[in-house]
Amino acid sequence: MFEQISSYMLPTGKTADYGAGNGEFMRLVASKFPELEMEGWDIVTDDPDGQVQSYDGKHIPREDGYYSQIYATTVLHHVEDPKSGAKEIVRLSSKRIILIETIAGDRTGDRTKDWNITFVADYFWRLAHKSSEPVPGSYLTVLEWIELFVKELGCQLFTFADFGNDQKTMTEKHVLLVFEK
Numbered sequence: 001m002f003e004q005i006s007s008y009m010l011p012t013g014k015t016a017d018y019g020a021g022n023g024e025f026m027r028l029v030a031s032k033f034p035e036l037e038m039e040g041w042d043i044v045t046d047d048p049d050g051q052v053q054s055y056d057g058k059h060i061p062r063e064d065g066y067y068s069q070i071y072a073t074t075v076l077h078h079v080e081d082p083k084s085g086a087k088e089i090v091r092l093s094s095k096r097i098i099l100i101e102t103i104a105g106d107r108t109g110d111r112t113k114d115w116n117i118t119f120v121a122d123y124f125w126r127l128a129h130k131s132s133e134p135v136p137g138s139y140l141t142v143l144e145w146i147e148l149f150v151k152e153l154g155c156q157l158f159t160f161a162d163f164g165n166d167q168k169t170m171t172e173k174h175v176l177l178v179f180e181k
Contacts, residue, residue, distance in 0.1 A: 001073045002028055004163065005098050008178045011035055013068030016060075018089055019075030023047035029071075039067075058084065065094035073100045074174065082138040083148060090153045090181070097155065097179040100163075104139040104173075142175055155179035 002025070009015075012035040017026040020040025027049075030038045040052035041060050055061065057079070070093045072085075079085035089097055140148070142160070149155045161176040 001025065001100055002032065004100060004161075004176055005071055005073065006032065008096070008098050008159065008176075009033060009036075009071070010069050010096055013037065013095075014039070014066060016041060016062075016067045016070045016092060017052075018070050018072040018085075019078065020052040021046065023049055023052040025073060026052065058088070060088060060092060062092055064091050067092050068094055069096040069098065071098040074102050077102045077138050077140075079138055082140060083152070086148050086153060090149070090155060093181060095181060096158070097149070097181075099145070099177045099179075100174055101145060101177065102139065102173070103142060103175055142177075145175075145177055149177070149179045155181055 011033055015036045015038050017040040020026045020042050023040050026038055026040040041055050042052050043057040045052040045054050070089050076082045076085050146157055150157055158178040158180045163174040
């Protein structure tokens with residue numbers, strides 16, 4: 001995922017990893033972009049280094065526009081209400097939002113079946129990796145993500161990429177969405 005987002009990262013400024021989990025990815029980003037002032041946030045933190053901060057899942061205790069950029073890699077479909085998560089990301093960012101999001105596949109042509117296939121794959125990945133992340137399966141379509149960030153939250157779509165099924169062991173489809181404020 002680092003290669004998928006790195007060319008869209010601003011090289012300096014306050015940056016948040018939204019849904020940082022154990023902090024491993026956040027530390028990779030920080031090592032490649034040493035000029036960033038990094039913070040990681042998650043509702044469940046299993047960070048052995050104690051760098052990822054916990055919050056209530058609704059409000060991160062920072063003022064509006066505190067971060068130059070925020071990234072969230074395969075996170076928002078884990079939020080019970082992805083719209084509220086998106087609103088919080090937009091509130092906190094002053095310039096750029098970088099998302100990699102899981103999109104329910106389109107194998108059967110039946111959205112409910114495809115959602116269920118993706119949900120089960122995601123659920124068992126979490127079990128295999130002993131992750132404590134919730135899996136409500138709040139999957140939106142690409143168009144729904146774009147409409148949420150552009151039409152409802154006032155961002156501009158900077159770029160989009162469809163990575164398809166980019167993980168060999170998973171049947172999930174991933175997309176990159178980069179928004180500017």
